[in-house]
Amino acid sequence: MPQNRSRRRARTLTGATAVALAAAALVALPQSGAEAAPAGRTETPLVTHSPDDDVAVSQVTLAAPLPKGFGAHPAACDTLSYLRYRSVRGPAAPTAADRVLVAQPGALAGAASLDGIARHTVENAAAQGRSVEFWALDRRANCLDDTTGLTAAVAANDPQVALDYYYRGAVVNGRRFAGFVPQKQLGWLSKMGVQQSVLDWHTLLLHELPDPAFRASKVWCGGHSLGGLVTGFFAASDFDGNPATTADAGYNQCAGFFALDSQVATSIDGTLPAPAAVPALVRAGRRAVDGAYASGVLPRSLDIPVVNAETLNSLAITAVFAQLRPQEVSPVATFFKGNRNVTTAMRFLISKDAGAFLTGLPSAYDFRFTNEAALGALMDDNSQPIAALQASVGFATGGRLAAKSFPTGNDLLRIPQLTGLTQPVLGTARKVIPDDPGPLWARGTGPVYRWLNYDQVTSAHGKPWTTPASEVTDIGDLARDMAEYPLDFTEHYFPTAMFTDTLLWAAGDRGVVPTAVHLDEIGSRPTFTILGADGLVVPFLKGRTPKDTLVLPGYQHLDVLTAAKVQNDGRREPGAAALTKYVLAH
Structure with a gap:
């Protein structure tokens, strides 16, 4: 079984690497010498810890003022940004590439969530002598995320920098954290729904790739999760106000479409569960x-209480510690012990049963984890109870484990009649949790729980909870993606208008996305769909998978994006391989 040692070495920072990353952090500042192109556009090369040094990554930002009437908003929100991935051996101009893939992230997600599949797709094409670019879009609301402390911590090879910036008033790169933005200052986000996301996508495409013939023949548009639905609305949209003229229509802006654990449609087949x-x-x-x-x-x-700007930021801080100090005992839980917001989330995510959740005994802070194991406890499908946040990143070791019965028991996941409800909400993996915090009189003195990476889990290690075949994502890759990008993995201020728009649309209100008038044309272009067998969409399809669909066994919702380049069976990651093959063949 491969042990992925090269990746583990890549996650240990040398002094030279730290200096290079510090320089990169300075390059990313607005006053830096970022490469200027057309007026209102900057492209800043990024230095990352990825061992894939044949992929160049840059952050592109365009001036794009919001329409009048949106209300007061930060100046940074009058821009659009994306991560541009391309081969270091490929052409510098995207219009010289064989294909350009442009992707929308899912709900609660930013551009960096697409890092894995972006890199693999670019590399797969380069291995065939072809040039493919992958653009990971950052929805406009991510302008509110302050990643200064995260990226500075990685650049300095010191995770404490992140804690000091967000919680101790430290000044980093001339900036002091202004705090998490309260709801009363977010009135403008109520207008940041599906319609504006579609218009922003159209603006970006026309600005970056102005030749309509190139867009119609070489550009592929797609998205993950909710991003697949945004893709459907984009494909159906009319952009010149005259539905009789179709050269401007969304389905004519792309050569084809792709969905990542989603569908290119305006609603997923079936009925999605919703709060009462x-x-x-x-x-x-x-x-x-x-x-x-x-x-x-x-x-x-x-x-x-569990998902908000601060808890998502604390997850990213956990990832910084996991990236920079994977084997050290985590101080993160202790640091947050007095924070009611984060503690509430921890109690929900890391409680063995209802009693532990209600009493806080034992609490997440009573256990000792390495930094890597702390991230695993929060993100792995055998621990994280929310399906949309699950990835298959390995398994805990080092101490006694027990079945997790909160918020639901494992038996519920095994009732076939309930799969359509439980899989999209809770996932499919049986939940397990560390069970040795130490004796009652000395909590916090138990064993140190460590983490087995996806390629270190054996049948003996995982029994009866998991198998090597269902572990597909490298926890080091996940930590890097969540920690080091200025356009981050999570969307801290996800506009709830994205949800209410799709619900209103499903209820028959076509006015929420008035540009979506070409509904019959959504399927008029080649469309490739990748689904995780254990992801969110499969239960709704009830066997009616769309044409040209690949279902990946063992993959959770995030695994479709984050799965490691080499899998436990020795194959290159099959999702990106199939996507590359499909877009190059059409």
Whole structure:
């Protein structure tokens, strides 16, 4: 079994690497010498820890003011950004590439969530002597994310920099963290729904690739999760206000489409579960929804006890420690012990049963984890209870383990009649949790739990919870993706308008995305779909998979994006390989 030692070496920073990354962090500052192109456009090369040194990554930012009427918003939000991936041996101009893939991230996700599949696709094409670029889009609301402390910590090879920046008032690169943005300052986000996302995508494509013939023959448009639905709305959109003229239509801006654990459509087949209050809002109509946003009854960004800007940022801080100090005992849990917001999330995510959740005994802070194991506990499909946040990154070791029965028991996941509900919400993997915090009189003195990477799990290690065949993502890759990019992995201020728009649309309100008038043309271009067998979409299809679909056994929702380049069976990652083959063949 491969042990992936080269990747583990790549995650240990040398002094030279730290200096290079510090220089890269300075390059990323607005006043830096970033490469200037057309007016209002900057392209900044990025230095990363990825061992894939044949892929060049840069951050591209365009000036794109929001329309009047959006309300007060930061100046940084009058821009659009994306991560541009290309082969170091390929042409410098995207218009000289054989293909350009442009992808929307899923809900709660930023551009860096697409890093793995982007890199693999570029490399696969280069190995065939072809040039493919992959552009990972960052939705506009990510302008609110302050990644200064994260990227500076990685550049300095010191995870403490991140904690000091976000919680101790430290000044980094001349900037002091202004705090997490309160809902009362996010009124403009209630307008940042599907329609504006579609318009932003169109603006970016026309700015970066102005030749309509190139777009129609060489550009492939797609997305992960909710991004697949945004792709569907884009394909159906009319952009000149005259549906009778179709050269401007979305489906004519791309040579083809792709979906990553999603569908290129305006709704997923079947009925998605929703909070009990949402159907009533949908029935009441758009006016009621708009009023709820205006009054603050509906939060403008997703802001619930477990998933909000601070908890998502704390997840990224955990990833910084896992990237830079993977084998050291994690100080993160202890640091956050007095933080009610993060502690609530920890209790939900890392409680063995309802009793532990209600009492906080034992708490997540009573266990000792390495930094890598702490990230694994928060993201692995055998621990993380929310399906949309799960990846198959290995397994815990080093101490006693027990079945996790909160928020639900493992037996519920095994009832076939409930799969359509449980799989999209809870996932398919049986949940397990460390079970030795030390004796009652000395909590926090138990064994140090460590992490087995995806390629170190054996049947004996994982029994009865997992097998090597269902472990597909390198935890080091995941930590890097979550930690070091200025356009980050998570979307801290995800606009809830993205959700309410899709619900209103499903209820029959076509006014929420008025440009989407060419619905019959969504399937008029070649479309390739990649699904995780254990992901969110398969249960809704009930065997009716679209044409040209690849279903990947053992893959969770995030694995479709993050799976390691070489799998445990020795093959190159099959999803990206199939996507590369498909777009080059059409």
